[in-house]
Amino acid sequence: MASDTLTTSGYIKHHLTNLTYGRFPEGHEHAGHWGFAHSTEDAASMGFWAINVDSMLFSVGLGVLFLWLFRKAAKTATADTPPGWQNFVEWIVEFIDENVRGSFSGKNPLVAPLALTLFVWIFLMNVMDLIPVDWIPWAATLMGVGHLKVVSSTDPNVTFGLAIPVFILVLYYSVKMKGLGGFLGELAFHPFPKWMAPVNLILEGVTLIARPLSHSLRLFGNMYAGEMIFILIALMYGGGIVLGAFGGLLQLGWAIFHILIITLQAFIFMVLTIVYLDMACAKDH
Amino acid sequence: MNFNATLIGQSITFIVFVWFCMKFIWPPVMNALETRKNKIADGLAAAERGKHEKELAEERAKDILREAKEQAGEIIGRADKRAAEIVDDAKGDARVEGDRLKTAAQAEIEQELNRVREELRGQVVSIALAGAGKVLEREIDEAAHGELLNKLAADI
Numbered sequence: 001m002a003s004d005t006l007t008t009s010g011y012i013k014h015h016l017t018n019l020t021y022g023r024f025p026e027g028h029e030h031a032g033h034w035g036f037a038h039s040t041e042d043a044a045s046m047g048f049w050a051i052n053v054d055s056m057l058f059s060v061g062l063g064v065l066f067l068w069l070f071r072k073a074a075k076t077a078t079a080d081t082p083p084g085w086q087n088f089v090e091w092i093v094e095f096i097d098e099n100v101r102g103s104f105s106g107k108n109p110l111v112a113p114l115a116l117t118l119f120v121w122i123f124l125m126n127v128m129d130l131i132p133v134d135w136i137p138w139a140a141t142l143m144g145v146g147h148l149k150v151v152s153s154t155d156p157n158v159t160f161g162l163a164i165p166v167f168i169l170v171l172y173y174s175v176k177m178k179g180l181g182g183f184l185g186e187l188a189f190h191p192f193p194k195w196m197a198p199v200n201l202i203l204e205g206v207t208l209i210a211r212p213l214s215h216s217l218r219l220f221g222n223m224y225a226g227e228m229i230f231i232l233i234a235l236m237y238g239g240g241i242v243l244g245a246f247g248g249l250l251q252l253g254w255a256i257f258h259i260l261i262i263t264l265q266a267f268i269f270m271v272l273t274i275v276y277l278d279m280a281c282a283k284d285h
Numbered sequence: 286m287n288f289n290a291t292l293i294g295q296s297i298t299f300i301v302f303v304w305f306c307m308k309f310i311w312p313p314v315m316n317a318l319e320t321r322k323n324k325i326a327d328g329l330a331a332a333e334r335g336k337h338e339k340e341l342a343e344e345r346a347k348d349i350l351r352e353a354k355e356q357a358g359e360i361i362g363r364a365d366k367r368a369a370e371i372v373d374d375a376k377g378d379a380r381v382e383g384d385r386l387k388t389a390a391q392a393e394i395e396q397e398l399n400r401v402r403e404e405l406r407g408q409v410v411s412i413a414l415a416g417a418g419k420v421l422e423r424e425i426d427e428a429a430h431g432e433l434l435n436k437l438a439a440d441i
Contacts, residue, residue, distance in 0.1 A: 022289070044287050052291040059295065063302045067310065074313040079320035086317075093314045113307035121302065157288060161295025 008235060015133060015231050017147040018043060018155060022050025038146065052155055059152035062124040063117075070120070092120065096270070103274045106281045111274060114169075118162065119270040125153040126223060126262030130255050133230045153223040153265075156216065163216035166273050170211070173280040215272055222265050226258055410438035 020043035024030040028045065036053075037043035043050065073089035082090055096119060100112045128151045140148040152158045174183045187204040188197040233254060236247030414434055 018287075020287070020289070040287070043289075046287075046289070048289050050287075050289040051294060052289065055291050056294050056298075060298055063298060067302060067305050070306070070310045070314075074310045077313045077317035079317050079324050082317075090314060090318060093311070094318065097315070110303075110307060113311040114303050116311065117299075117303045117306045155291065157291035158295050160288075161292050162299055164292070165296050165299050 011235060012228075012231055013040065014147065015137065015227075016040075016149070016154075018052040018149050019054040019145060019147045020046060020050050021053050022046030036146065052149075052157055054148045054150070055152045055155040055158050058128060058150060059121075059125055059158055062128070062152070063121050066117075066120045066124055092116070099271065100274055103271065104278045104281075106278070108277070108281065110169075111277055114166075114277075115270045115274055118273055119266050122153060122162070122219065122269050123263060123266035125151065125158070126266060128152070129154075129223060129226055129230065129258060129262060132251070133227070133234045151223055151227055153219055154227045156220045159216035159220040160212075162219075162269070163212040166215065166276065167212035170276045170280040173277060177281050211276060215269070215276075219265050219269050222261060226254075226261055229254055230258075406438055410434060413438070 017037075017040050020037040021035070022037065022043070023034050023046060024032065024042070025045045025047065026032075028042075037046060037050070069085075070089055073086045076083075077086055077090075093116060096116045097112055100115055104111050131150065133150075136150045137148045149155060174186075178186065187208070188194075188201050190200050190204050192200050230251065233247050233251045236250070237244045239247075414431075417434070
């Protein structure tokens, strides 16, 4: 724990604060200097040009782990009897491929690898949620790092960082497949007849914008809430043996249930990506 | 919920990861899967062909077996017939040989009988001559009556 006096709200706040690196603004005691934010307010005051070091570290680390593990299998992939790890990779790849074939009607070499990356990467980031909430931050504190959020997918920057490129891809394919006119026409002439184009535009525009928002906020919300419950359960360990033991049981139960949630959220994010891209590539509505 | 440059960093990372996955992970794995699929399909087809061939071979083997059985039966029949013939021949030969031996033995017996009879006849003549000579003493001339007596002996 970073603070010496441990209060419940302090503990929760501490766990929900990112390790943000940026430039302190005017009026701060370290004004003009670069450094790590000491609190959420500090981080907010740093403005846009700051970076959540913990989110980047864990997401990039897990992403590289995923790519390395899968590349290892891909390099030695043979048509003969697959050895253990290759078999596992093939199982996942086939699972993704089946889903893409089922939901995506066109032919596009990008969609399936995109879906694979999203599924495994998000799954790995979510898995960090199952590690007891205090372990890694505690180790970080010992090394002098004040804040550390281990689960990257509880950082909206990360989930939006995934959803926005997908949204850009959707826009790109929409324009590419239907032409700019076709795409705008789809927005303007859709539910109501042509003379109500402004209303249509607003309706369809909202639908369009809602997609990346719901896409990323769904993942963020689920993981954030799950993390929060883990933190609340962890608070019970401070309440004596009986409450602590009960907390242990609860944590076990919630963690087992969470295995379902983290897989499901990764899967939903992937499926939605495929469906959005399919809608973008579909010729007729 | 502070939005900051993490958003951009994350997006770039994401794009790089997807590019890497698309370039170096997806194609080789899919390639291996595709190759294996074809291999398995080939294997199954070969198995099907093998099964078919096996059925044909079994059919042929059955035919050959039946033919062989027929031939064997024919050969056995012929052999039986031949054996019967041989036995019959042997029987005939034996009978002929037996007959021949019997005839030869009879001929020999006949011959012996004749010889003994001849000898006996000669002796009878001699005894008769000797007896007559003793009875008649002088009247009988060996030379004059010998011929008569020999005629007598031949009649006995």
